[in-house]
Amino acid sequence: MELILERIAKRRTYTIGRLYIRRQVVDEYLSGTADDYFCDTLEPTWRDYKNGAYKVKGRSAIPEGRYAVVISYSPKFKQWLPILLGGPEFNRKWQGIRIHAGNTAKDTEGCILVGKNKLVGQVVDSRIWTHRLKQKIVEAKGRGEPVWLTIR
Structure with a gap:
């Protein structure tokens, strides 16, 4: 499974992004990939x-790049x-970067928070979106797929 984090708002004290899940598209007219919007993200300053x-x-x-993702305690x-x-x-330099719940840049020390960006500089419903993302990752791992996150 490939996750794509597209940073869309780089502000002085926080960074907002959109998280997508890439899927394979194969039909009689088209083959390739499509990125499906999943949720928003909040990070510290870019x-x-x-x-x-x-x-x-x-x-x-x-930093922007491609990272392996696993679930650990x-x-x-x-x-x-x-x-x-x-x-x-x-x-x-970046040991322990997780994806977890939180609402503002004060809730992260470098990690990625997931939720919906309905308030300026914040994400809401973060616990729900963290749970949903964990489910997607567990399902992919259960199918024997590696999970990657590309940040751009």
Whole structure:
């Protein structure tokens, strides 16, 4: 399963995105992929790392890229949650980046919050969307599919 996070609003204190699930399209006229909107996301401040920006601990969105996603137990949240895995450099700088519930940028220290962006700079119904996303990931893993998140 491929998840796509498209960052659409890069503000001074938060970043809003849209999360899509990519699906294969095969019919008699067309084959390829389509990205189906799933929910909105909220992250800390986006920083232009490619042009020299630096990470601010607990207040920076992760770099654009493609990350493996697995579900593991979070001692901090005391529940099973999606976690992003990257290469050695990512794991050294960004260890423990999860997708979890929360409503404002104050609820994240670099993680991705999911929900609906109905209020400026916030997501709502986050627990519901976290649960739904976990279900999708578990279903994909049950089919033997790897789960990836591409952030752009």
